[in-house]
Amino acid sequence: MxxxxxxxxxxxxxxxxxxxxxxxxxxxxxxxxxxxxxxxFCEVTGISSSSTTRAAAEPVALEVDYDRKVTVEFVATTNQRDIWRFTPEETRMRVHPGKLYTTHYLATNLDERDRMGHAVPDVSPAGATRYVQKVECFCFEEQLFAGEESQRMPVLFYVDPELPRNIGTVTLNYSFFAQDVVGEK
Incomplete structure (x- = not known):
């Protein structure tokens, strides 16, 4: 058997x-x-991950490269157009690597209720991510908006002089999302 x-x-x-x-x-x-x-993988390729919302970069004494200019484009996106109006104050800047610059994004809570908003940054091309340093950014913390309130939110940044010379344009995109309505779950 x-x-x-x-x-x-x-x-x-x-x-x-x-x-x-x-x-x-x-x-x-x-x-x-x-x-x-x-x-x-994200760190090696420069693709945005949760590390892109890291704490503020420490300002370091960099030598400004006055012989070179890089175009920085500013983009704002939200998939919640009925809740937020979100735009960059400037859509592009020509910057010298190593020099500190400030720009602003404008956000408006279109709802009557108080809301928390959170911005998620992304840098393109992926290879430029490590060279765009944010010293101060509204993306580091959630933002509280009263009903129908507008805020002008700063970004203090510099482009590291070590940015490869073949990269002439960098895009800084923020996606803005609503968190839970304050006081409701």
Whole structure:
């Protein structure tokens, strides 16, 4: 009588069970490794991740490159047009790398209720992310807006002189999102 008929798994089935168990353990481990791997990938490629909302860059004594100018474009987006009006005060600036500049974004809560807003920054091209340093930015904290209130929010930044010379234009995009309505859940 064969072992399959006795109700005991055969040698082939034991191997299959072992391989399936090993595959399950490997997939489980890979799931845990995805977050740190994604963070490393984002850092290497310069793609925005949660690290782009890091704390303010410490102003350092940089040598201003007066022989070079870089165009910085400012973009504002929101997918909640019925709640927010959000625009950059200036759409572009020509800047010298190493010099500190200030610009502003304008946001209006179109709702009658108080709202919290949060901006998520993104820098393009991806290779320029590490060279655009924000010293002060409204994106570092959530912003409280009273009903129908407008705010002029500053961004104090510089472009690092180490920005590769083949990058002549950098785009700084902020996406603005509403958090929970204040006092409601």
């Amino acid at each position: 064969s072992s399959e008929q006795d109700g005991k798994p055969g040698k082939g089935n034991r191997g299959l069970v072992a391989r399936l168990t090993l595959a399950s353990v490997a997939m489980f481990g890979f799931g845990f490794a995805l977050v740190p791997l994604y963070d490393v």
